[in-house]
Amino acid sequence: MLASLSNNTIKQYDTCLKKWFAYCHQNNLNTYNTSVTNVLSFLTHIYNEGAKYGTLNSCRSALSLLLGQKIINNDFINRFLKGVFNLRPTLPKYNLTWDIDQVLNFIANWYPNEDLNLEKISKKLITLFALVTAHRAQTFSLIKAENITHNDSGFIIKIPDLIKTSRVGSQQPVLSLPYFSQRPEICPAKTLNVYLNKTRQLRQNTNSLFISFRKPHRSVCSQTLSRWVKNVLTSSGIDTNVFSAHSTRHAATSKALKLGVSLDSIRKTAGWSANSLVFAKYYNKLISNNVSSEIDFARNILS
Known part of the structure; x- marks a missing residue:
């Protein structure tokens, strides 16, 4: 029990x-x-x-x-x-969210990927993961290199381990990182490919995708990944006294809806069930400055 x-x-x-x-x-x-x-x-x-x-x-x-x-x-x-x-009413932490363009434009300056040190490409990759998949840091911490497959469209990542939303009869998440040739500087598939090449020799005793950028390069937990994302948000000019790393989930899903991505695609991509009201009740926020599948979600976000 x-x-x-x-x-x-x-x-x-x-x-x-x-x-x-x-x-x-x-x-x-x-x-x-x-x-x-x-x-x-x-x-x-x-x-x-x-x-x-x-x-x-x-x-x-x-x-x-x-x-x-x-x-x-x-x-x-x-x-x-x-x-x-x-x-004693419980009010939401915030009623507005930030525009993801501000963060994407910032990390676009971290290019070409091959020239980035391990710290920068690690933080860039986890931020792109958070924005184009709208999943939690816990999910990213469970990614294993052996569960990553590559095709012409990009990378497909299976998560066989139990996550927060795992239930009897529910499907495990499958993350899609597409190629985005229009803006290669923020292409998640290209960034992942370079990251895999940079860390292949360092990832000796662990199969986790994300490893520490400092020796001895062990796998990192979800709290560390959240801290990396928060660092990027702070550097991008997002007020992290108000917005946590988890706010990427609010920002990405709200932006996707504004761009015309269907609710079904948003729910499927972010890991909510088909009849879930979580997005409507808690995640759909106005953006402060005012379709299809997981790949459509990601490409709309990047565009």
Whole structure:
């Protein structure tokens, strides 16, 4: 049952469960068999400590592991959380996003690719990955060199490892990096090809695509890749006090929709299910300055 949760989810739930155990101990309550009234009392206790809607909603999910859905999905608890949202509304981090042209034009100056040092081409490649695929850094950290294939159109990359959105019956992501001859300085396929050539001899004991640009050149984690992207955004003039590395997902998908890429292509490329409302609810942002398949998505982004 623990294996059904990611490590990050376990860490997130751990804080709430510790508070629940302490609350039950202080009030002589049964930790695993309790009433809706006691759960509401606990949530009110957390609320009075200053918790916002997101924290309380996370606590509800954590408690469902112990108490079951009948307790956690109770109408009174749902009503309580709706009241919390109205009293302490959770607002999106930002309502606008940046224009990807600003970043693409910046990294276009890092050319020709053959002349770039390992640090620059690593940061250029991961930024292009983030923009033309709209996937998370976690996905990129799982790319293995052996799962990369080349054809006349570009590179196809399979991700067999489980990612955040992996579900029973769901398809694993397949990333497409096309050739973009109109602007070779930002062509993702050409950049990947040069990166593979530069790192082939360095990647001795690891099969991961992205490796550290400093010795001993080990594989890098998703946090490192996010930091690389954030460095590029900062250098491009994007306000990274507001926008994180993950904002590339907002920026790319919002720009693709503006350019006329179909919602089906956006969902498929970014890894959302065909009927997912995630893009409409959370990712479709106005661009601050105001079709087809994964390859169409990428080429529209680069254009």
